[in-house]
Amino acid sequence: MSDLKGQVALITGAGGTLGSSHARAIAARGAHVVIHDIIADAADAVVDDVVRLGGSASPMVCDVTDRQAVKSCVDAVTAEHGAVFILNNNAGITGNNALIKDIDEDFFDRMFDIHVKGAFLVTQEIVDGMKAAGGGRIVNTISGCAHSGAVSGSHYNGAKGAIVGLTRALASEFTPFGITVNAIAPGVTPSGMTRVRLGEEGLAARAKQLVSDRLPTPEEITTGVMFFLAEEAAIVTGRVLNMQQPRKAEVI
Amino acid sequence: MSTVFITDGDRPLGTALRESFTNAGFDVAVHPANGDAKSLAAAISSAGPVELLINNAEPEFDRLAFEEIDENIFVNMMTGVARTAFFAVQAVHPIMQTLGGGKIINVSSSAPVCGMTGGAHFTAAKGSLYSFTRSWANELATDNIRVNLVAADVTTGTAAEDGGGETPLGRPVTIEDVVETITYLAGSGGDMISGQEIIVDGGFTRVGF
Ligand SMILES: NC(=O)c1ccc[n+]([C@@H]2O[C@H](COP(=O)([O-])OP(=O)(O)OC[C@H]3O[C@@H](n4cnc5c(N)ncnc54)[C@H](O)[C@@H]3O)[C@@H](O)[C@H]2O)c1
Numbered sequence: 001m002s003d004l005k006g007q008v009a010l011i012t013g014a015g016g017t018l019g020s021s022h023a024r025a026i027a028a029r030g031a032h033v034v035i036h037d038i039i040a041d042a043a044d045a046v047v048d049d050v051v052r053l054g055g056s057a058s059p060m061v062c063d064v065t066d067r068q069a070v071k072s073c074v075d076a077v078t079a080e081h082g083a084v085f086i087l088n089n090n091a092g093i094t095g096n097n098a099l100i101k102d103i104d105e106d107f108f109d110r111m112f113d114i115h116v117k118g119a120f121l122v123t124q125e126i127v128d129g130m131k132a133a134g135g136g137r138i139v140n141t142i143s144g145c146a147h148s149g150a151v152s153g154s155h156y157n158g159a160k161g162a163i164v165g166l167t168r169a170l171a172s173e174f175t176p177f178g179i180t181v182n183a184i185a186p187g188v189t190p191s192g193m194t195r196v197r198l199g200e201e202g203l204a205a206r207a208k209q210l211v212s213d214r215l216p217t218p219e220e221i222t223t224g225v226m227f228f229l230a231e232e233a234a235i236v237t238g239r240v241l242n243m244q245q246p247r248k249a250e251v252i
Numbered sequence: 253m254s255t256v257f258i259t260d261g262d263r264p265l266g267t268a269l270r271e272s273f274t275n276a277g278f279d280v281a282v283h284p285a286n287g288d289a290k291s292l293a294a295a296i297s298s299a300g301p302v303e304l305l306i307n308n309a310e311p312e313f314d315r316l317a318f319e320e321i322d323e324n325i326f327v328n329m330m331t332g333v334a335r336t337a338f339f340a341v342q343a344v345h346p347i348m349q350t351l352g353g354g355k356i357i358n359v360s361s362s363a364p365v366c367g368m369t370g371g372a373h374f375t376a377a378k379g380s381l382y383s384f385t386r387s388w389a390n391e392l393a394t395d396n397i398r399v400n401l402v403a404a405d406v407t408t409g410t411a412a413e414d415g416g417g418e419t420p421l422g423r424p425v426t427i428e429d430v431v432e433t434i435t436y437l438a439g440s441g442g443d444m445i446s447g448q449e450i451i452v453d454g455g456f457t458r459v460g461f
Pocket of ligand 1: 012013014015016017018019036037038039042062063064065089090091092093114141142143144185186187188189190191192193194
């Protein structure tokens with residue numbers, strides 16, 4: 001399928017596990033994918049991977065919390081490739097299962113800056129171009145924990161909840177411009193971040209709590225993103241797709 | 253005498269809550285919703301036995317197109333609502349542990365549920381409270397701390413207000429309506445309720461959505 005041919009997609013934090021999976025899938029549908037990350041090597045590796053698979057990609061390296069850096073990167077991308085049609089706000093850091101008593105001001109601020117202010121800034125920088133081009137698709141990556149309240153760090157969950165609010169507000173506001181704004185809420189998926197938070201043993205234990213006895217692959221989470229990108233999904237907006245799996249009844 | 257601690261205690265809802273809990277015989281302490289962790293911790297530790305914390309940041313804000321919201325406005329809104337609530341809970345947690353339990357009520361809005369044109373900053377900030385509520389209910393349950401959310405669609409810009417203040421129940425929501433809901437959760441009726449949200453909107457949220 002090449003239904004996204006000629007479109008530009010920007011995925012923040014695409015040097016990581018989920019973002020790189022989304023990037024491969026979107027590139028396979030014909031879009032040029034801008035692989036953003038704060039770590040240049042991570043972005044470059046994913047660009048190489050996408051190109052090796054026959055797709056088109058370029059790196060973008062900056063900190064999503066830095067307005068000037070985001071602005072100059074987005075300006076450069078737009079000048080070279082045209083307006084961004086697909087934005088996935090995916091960059092994030094782990095809450096590391098921290099309890100509220102152990103979360104200091106720095107950790108709290110970093111969490112809200114990267115997740116909430118980051119999504120706010122990147123969206124602001126791309127939205128004019130998206131409006132001018134006549135539409136677009138914004139998919140924010142939140143987390144199942146924002147719904148379930150599972151302990152992963154309440155600062156992490158709260159930041160993801162803020163992005164739910166942002167998603168719903170912007171869905172109303174951007175509808176007249178042909179832009180949809182939705183979110184996916186993945187359940188625990190083995191990734192850079194969850195390996196740090198849970199370790200291999202912790203991930204295996206999480207799998208055992210599920211009726212399916214297995215965690216999703218990144219590609220299965222990507223399915224959620226692709227749903228919102230479908231041409232036929234133009235009326236779907238302001239929604240959160242919760243991708244958590246059913247848990248075994250005996251697990252509390 | 254037990255204490256009720258209210259953030260943003262000087263605006264209309266905060267004032268009404270303060271009067272109501274004072275009349276019911278509680279000591280009431282207040283603190284501005286300024287996100288100042290150290291000052292919140294100092295105020296809460298000297299407030300006496302806080303058995304109820306009401307995170308009531310009720311910021312005034314302008315309805316602004318998304319592109320018009322500058323970084324300062326956005327960050328100030330997040331700080332006032334999310335940072336104030338977070339560090340108030342962090343400070344009150346050990347006190348409630350010592351008391352054998354307590355209650356936390358987060359005052360939010362229907363905007364994070366229904367969306368709100370021109371309110372991206374407000375909706376993001378109030379949205380954090382929905383997830384904080386679920387997370388803290390889970391994390392603090394073993395300390396017998398109950399955490400709930402009341403969405404007060406009265407004075408701030410909300411779905412009900414966008415509907416001209418009309419509600420399906422035939423009259424606008426008043427401050428007293430919200431105070432009553434919070435009082436119910438604070439009383440024994442709320443003892444086995446945690447991690448829940450009640451939107452006091454006269455039925456508005458269920459119309460047309
Ligand atoms: N893996 C899961 O189980 C899971 C579940 C729910 C939600 N999520 C969310 O999915 C998203 C992707 O996470 P992942 O699991 O792929 O983890 P990951 O660690 O593999 O990827 C995250 C990427 O974000 C980048 N990043 C971090 N801070 C940044 C900053 N300031 N500026 C720019 N980039 C930055 C990192 O360098 C990394 O490459 C995150 O938002 C995460 O919260 C993941």
